[in-house]
Amino acid sequence: MRKPYALLALPMMLLAALGTSLLTAASARAADNGSWSVFPIASAVAQRPYFYLSADPGTAVEDKVTVANKTGGPLTFRLYAADAYNTARDGGFAVRTLHERQRGVGAWARPVKSRVTVPPHRSVTVPFTLRVPEGAEPGDHVGALVALDERIDTGDGSLALGVQRAVGARVYLRVNGPAVAAIAVERVRASDHRPLVPGLGDSTTTISYTLHNTGNVTLDPRVEIRARGLFGRTLLARDLNRIPSELLPGQRVRLTEPWHGAPQLDWGDITLTAYAKDTRESASVSFFALPWLTAGVVVVFGAVGSVLGVRWFRARRDRARPSGPVPPSPPEAPTPSRPRSSPSARP
Numbered sequence: 176m177r178k179p180y181a182l183l184a185l186p187m188m189l190l191a192a193l194g195t196s197l198l199t200a201a202s203a204r205a206a207d208n209g210s211w212s213v214f215p216i217a218s219a220v221a222q223r224p225y226f227y228l229s230a231d232p233g234t235a236v237e238d239k240v241t242v243a244n245k246t247g248g249p250l251t252f253r254l255y256a257a258d259a260y261n262t263a264r265d266g267g268f269a270v271r272t273l274h275e276r277q278r279g280v281g282a283w284a285r286p287v288k289s290r291v292t293v294p295p296h297r298s299v300t301v302p303f304t305l306r307v308p309e310g311a312e313p314g315d316h317v318g319a320l321v322a323l324d325e326r327i328d329t330g331d332g333s334l335a336l337g338v339q340r341a342v343g344a345r346v347y348l349r350v351n352g353p354a355v356a357a358i359a360v361e362r363v364r365a366s367d368h369r370p371l372v373p374g375l376g377d378s379t380t381t382i383s384y385t386l387h388n389t390g391n392v393t394l395d396p397r398v399e400i401r402a403r404g405l406f407g408r409t410l411l412a413r414d415l416n417r418i419p420s421e422l423l424p425g426q427r428v429r430l431t432e433p434w435h436g437a438p439q440l441d442w443g444d445i446t447l448t449a450y451a452k453d454t455r456e457s458a459s460v461s462f463f464a465l466p467w468l469t470a471g472v473v474v475v476f477g478a479v480g481s482v483l484g485v486r487w488f489r490a491r492r493d494r495a496r497p498s499g500p501v502p503p504s505p506p507e508a509p510t511p512s513r514p515r516s517s518p519s520a521r522p
Contacts, residue, residue, distance in 0.1 A: 249294050
């Protein structure tokens with residue numbers, strides 16, 4: 176019974192096996208993990224590194240894949256077709272697992288055998304048919320023919336971890352029709368890491384962005400970064416290296432780029448420009464660099480200044496305010512006069 180955790184490691188094994196074809200000239204002839212390899216049969220002209228196929232919607236293409244066993248014992252594989260995609264972590268080339276839903280090459284290609292046993296130090300060639308449906312979208316559809324060893328490898332048994340290993344030969348299918356190359360740069364963000372005290376330590380800004388293939392052909396993108404500060408000063412200008420060499424149609428990849436030695440006190444814009452197959456697209460984000468200590472001092476002084484300003488304004492307003500009218504005093508009551516005494520009659 177297959178252990179569930181074994182399937183979790185499958186995409187990594189597929190990625191490693193498929194990615195080796197980019198590393199050396201020898202591995203460019205076959206996807207190889209040291210124990211077995213998977214590759215197209217040689218054409219009349221030369222050995223093919225991958226399957227390069229083209230077809231119209233509603234037609235079928237036939238070809239053959241070879242699985243070679245490099246070990247001293249027989250190996251049995253599950254042979255299936257899978258769709259390819261770019262990994263979210265770094266945009267690397269990977270393919271869907273056996274139990275994931277397939278929509279392109281993985282759904283259209285069918286080997287004549289789903290399981291094959293290869294004797295030691297021998298190879299087996301298996302025909303397959305790729306049927307392109309009538310409603311297939313024109314452009315590139317990328318996948319692989321995968322030879323999966325269904326055994327669970329638990330290593331030395333010291334850890335409760337099992338993996339399944341797989342190797343796949345890439346399939347590049349071009350469905351005939353209008354080919355559109357288009358790319359977009361989306362969700363550009365900048366986060367700063369600055370020292371508390373200006374000048375006492377390095378400052379780094381991490382730029383994150385999404386690279387999106389909005390067309391229907393595979394792209395080999397190039398991305399340029401530029402940063403401008405106050406008054407248009409150029410602070411940074413370079414090409415980025417950590418981008419996928421193949422960005423498949425419809426795929427989005429979230430990438431980051433560190434900017435070491437970023438300014439600790441400045442204000443400006445960071446612009447990313449992507450180029451691919453005569454197409455280009457740019458996106459920008461503003462940044463405001465202010466050390467934390469400086470920001471704290473500014474806030475404190477601003478608060479103190481605001482309080483003092485309010486008090487000064489109130490005091491000035493009170494001094495300038497005119498005094499109100501004094502109400503009139505009530506009239507004094509008249510003093511009663513004393514009656515004058517009449518002279519007394521003399522006898």
